[in-house]
Each structure stands twice: as structure tokens, then as C-alpha cells.
Amino acid sequence: QVQLVASGGGLVQAGTSLTLSCAASGLSGRTFSSSLMAWFRQTIGAEREFVAGIGSGGRTYYLTSMAGRVTISRDNARNTVSLQMNSLKPEDTAAYYCAAGSRVSDISREADYDYWGQGTQVTVSS
Numbered sequence: 001q002v003q004l005v006a007s008g009g010g011l012v013q014a015g016t017s018l019t020l021s022c023a024a025s026g027l028s029g030r031t032f033s034s035s036l037m038a039w040f041r042q043t044i045g046a047e048r049e050f051v052a053g054i055g056s057g058g059r060t061y062y063l064t065s066m067a068g069r070v071t072i073s074r075d076n077a078r079n080t081v082s083l084q085m086n087s088l089k090p091e092d093t094a095a096y097y098c099a100a101g102s103r104v105s106d107i108s109r110e111a112d113y114d115y116w117g118q119g120t121q122v123t124v125s126s
């Protein structure tokens with residue numbers, strides 16, 4: 001059974017940093033390392049939005065509005081992916097979800113991902 005467990009969310013003040021982590025279990029090391037891993041976020045009443053992704057070879061992709069403030073990384077030895085977010089703004093408040101996909105053709109399309117974590121809430125106060 002594949003599980004993605006996201007952690008690291010919390011209540012922070014604007015301008016500060018936060019690092020989210022996602023641990024994958026139930027995936028072989030080879031499957032994890034060959035998967036594209038991504039983070040999405042969602043606010044109440046809105047669609048889930050792509051934030052960042054990292055391919056098997058380490059190539060990274062970012063939501064344009066967050067480029068320069070976020071860094072995605074992966075540790076294939078530990079089956080984990082992280083999202084470091086800097087200079088947080090109140091509009092970054094959302095539930096953040098990690099996702100894994102083995103055949104992703106459109107990194108921003110939810111349907112391309114095979115597995116999802118449960119989400120971790122990030123709340124940024126002004």
C-alpha cells in the first residue's frame with residue numbers, strides 16, 4: 001500500500017520560512033526515484049494549484065508566482081521530497097499536498113499523478 005505522508009505545516013508569520021516534507025512508503029526505491037514528485041496547494045473553494053515539481057533526474061519546475069521563494073528537493077535514498085518556502089505571504093496560506101506520478105505529461109495536471117498525500121496546512125499571518 002502506497003502512502004505519502006506530508007508534514008511540516010503550521011502557523012507562521014509573513015516573511016518567515018517553512019520547510020515541508022513528504023515521506024513515501026510502499027514504493028520501491030526504484031519506483032520512487034523514477035517518479036516525478038510534486039507539491040500542490042489548495043485553499044477552500046478553489047482548485048488545487050501546482051506549486052513545484054522535481055523529476056527523476058532532478059529537473060525542477062515551479063509555479064511562476066512562487067519562483068525564487070521556493071525550492072523543491074528530493075532524497076531518493078530516503079524516499080522523501082521537501083519544499084522549502086521563504087518569504088512567506090498571507091496568500092500562501094493553503095493546504096499543501098505532495099504527489100507522485102510515474103507518467104506525468106503535464107506537471108500541473110492533478111490527473112497525471114498516481115498518489116497523493118493527505119495534505120499539511122500552512123497558515124501565514126500578516
